[in-house]
Amino acid sequence: MDLKNIFSQLNVLSGCKKYGLSPWQCPQFLFLIMGIIIISSSLAAWSLGNRYIEDPTAVALIVLAITAILFIIAFIITNSFERLAEVSRLKSEFINIISHQLKSPLTNIIWALEILTSEKFGKVEEQQERYFKIIEENGERMKKLVSDLLTVSRIESGSLPFNKQKVSLEGLIQELISEFTPFLRASNIELRFNKEPNIPELFTDYSQVKQIIKILLDNAVHYIKTKGEIEINLKKRGRFIYFEIRDNGIGIPKEEQKYIFQKFFRAESGSKYQVQGSGLGLYIAKAIVEKLDGKIGFKSQKDIGSTFWFTIPIKS
Amino acid sequence: MKTILFIEDESALQKTFGEILKQNNYKMISALDGETGLRLAQDEKPDLILLDLILPRLNGFEVLKKLKENPQLKEIPIIVLTNLEEVSSVEKAIESGATTYLVKAQYSLEEVIQKIKQALGE
Numbered sequence: 001m002d003l004k005n006i007f008s009q010l011n012v013l014s015g016c017k018k019y020g021l022s023p024w025q026c027p028q029f030l031f032l033i034m035g036i037i038i039i040s041s042s043l044a045a046w047s048l049g050n051r052y053i054e055d056p057t058a059v060a061l062i063v064l065a066i067t068a069i070l071f072i073i074a075f076i077i078t079n080s081f082e083r084l085a086e087v088s089r090l091k092s093e094f095i096n097i098i099s100h101q102l103k104s105p106l107t108n109i110i111w112a113l114e115i116l117t118s119e120k121f122g123k124v125e126e127q128q129e130r131y132f133k134i135i136e137e138n139g140e141r142m143k144k145l146v147s148d149l150l151t152v153s154r155i156e157s158g159s160l161p162f163n164k165q166k167v168s169l170e171g172l173i174q175e176l177i178s179e180f181t182p183f184l185r186a187s188n189i190e191l192r193f194n195k196e197p198n199i200p201e202l203f204t205d206y207s208q209v210k211q212i213i214k215i216l217l218d219n220a221v222h223y224i225k226t227k228g229e230i231e232i233n234l235k236k237r238g239r240f241i242y243f244e245i246r247d248n249g250i251g252i253p254k255e256e257q258k259y260i261f262q263k264f265f266r267a268e269s270g271s272k273y274q275v276q277g278s279g280l281g282l283y284i285a286k287a288i289v290e291k292l293d294g295k296i297g298f299k300s301q302k303d304i305g306s307t308f309w310f311t312i313p314i315k316s
Numbered sequence: 317m318k319t320i321l322f323i324e325d326e327s328a329l330q331k332t333f334g335e336i337l338k339q340n341n342y343k344m345i346s347a348l349d350g351e352t353g354l355r356l357a358q359d360e361k362p363d364l365i366l367l368d369l370i371l372p373r374l375n376g377f378e379v380l381k382k383l384k385e386n387p388q389l390k391e392i393p394i395i396v397l398t399n400l401e402e403v404s405s406v407e408k409a410i411e412s413g414a415t416t417y418l419v420k421a422q423y424s425l426e427e428v429i430q431k432i433k434q435a436l437g438e
Contacts, residue, residue: 103399107420108328114425143421161403
């Protein structure tokens with residue numbers, strides 16, 4: 001181990017950054033804290049021993065023995081902690097590499113299919129078209145899944161990029177609504193967008209905020225079963241912008257509500273109504289909102305509908 | 317007929333593109349790695365270069381840099397076509413002189429063709 005390596009070992013915070021953990025979850029930092037506690041408890045033991053035990057050598061030996069034992073225990077604990085953190089980092093890295101690797105073959109499939117369905121090699125029969133459609137839809141689904149997995153691995157490794165700029169939330173929502181218009185029409189859903197006047201521009205990451213709203217809108221659309229209504233409300237609350245989306249969809253049963261933001265969790269109703277999803281959407285939305293120093297939550301009642309809301313600071 | 321050089325290490329994608337470019341009346345020449353791509357660019361002087369970034373031997377960023385350093389080649393429009401979607405990669409490629417930056421998963425073939433036509437001023 002050369003000198004540079006030793007110094008990098010000493011830089012506790014950079015070690016924590018590698019795992020994408022906060023200091024209180026990070027092995028190196030905890031070891032440092034434990035060290036400080038051990039040293040101060042040794043000092044306390046020494047001053048107490050001095051007062052009540054005559055022989056100074058005995059005091060020194062006792063203090064030394066206690067300190068050594070404590071240090072060994074602390075080392076064992078933090079060491080196994082570190083191994084856990086390392087395994088988790090490797091897992092995120094693995095997901096990252098796999099999702100990158102999956103992109104190339106997926107693009108190949110989707111583009112090759114585009115050539116086939118463009119009828120440049122001859123007419124596509126109705127029967128064939130149906131199967132091409134299945135391949136196409138599932139290709140797109142896989143693309144979405146791969147991109148979600150990549151986002152999750154970036155969230156976990158703390159490397160999700162944020163590029164802050166001036167953002168008009170109103171414009172962003174209008175843009176998303178027009179993207180969703182074909183789906184809304186096809187599903188017979190009416191969408192209303194209400195906003196308070198004088199909503200200020202935000203200083204935040206455009207594409208990340210768009211991703212949050214897209215996830216919420218996507219869920220609202222997919223969990224409405226018959227003729228539906230969606231209402232979006234935009235308000236200013238102090239230093240924050242409050243966004244709310246209300247639907248009259250199938251709702252979330254009480255017993256499932258506490259799992260809703262967990263990774264890979266899918267409501268039972270999802271499979272019942274054949275809603276296709278990865279179970280990553282709300283996990284991603286929550287992670288992004290929290291990274292932007294906002295809050296996210298919901299209210300929901302089975303068969304009546306759900307309201308999801310989030311806040312983000314005007315200047316985050 | 318205009319010539320397009322496609323530098324991409326996925327041979328399946330080379331095939332797909334060869335087909336679609338032929339249909340749009342372009343001649344495609346292809347290279348599977350950066351070094352060969354650079355050599356072909358010098359020998360053939362294509363009208364446009366489609367460039368992947370993750371390439372064996374010489375990666376796309378290096379190819380881009382070498383193309384722009386060569387006075388005979390620096391005017392050729394370059395479309396980067398890649399899976400890398402990090403903002404840092406986009407900025408780096410545009411700064412190095414790429415005309416357009418396309419993330420593969422975000423475009424259909426038809427849209428890529430439109431971008432090629434645009435870059436060729438058609």
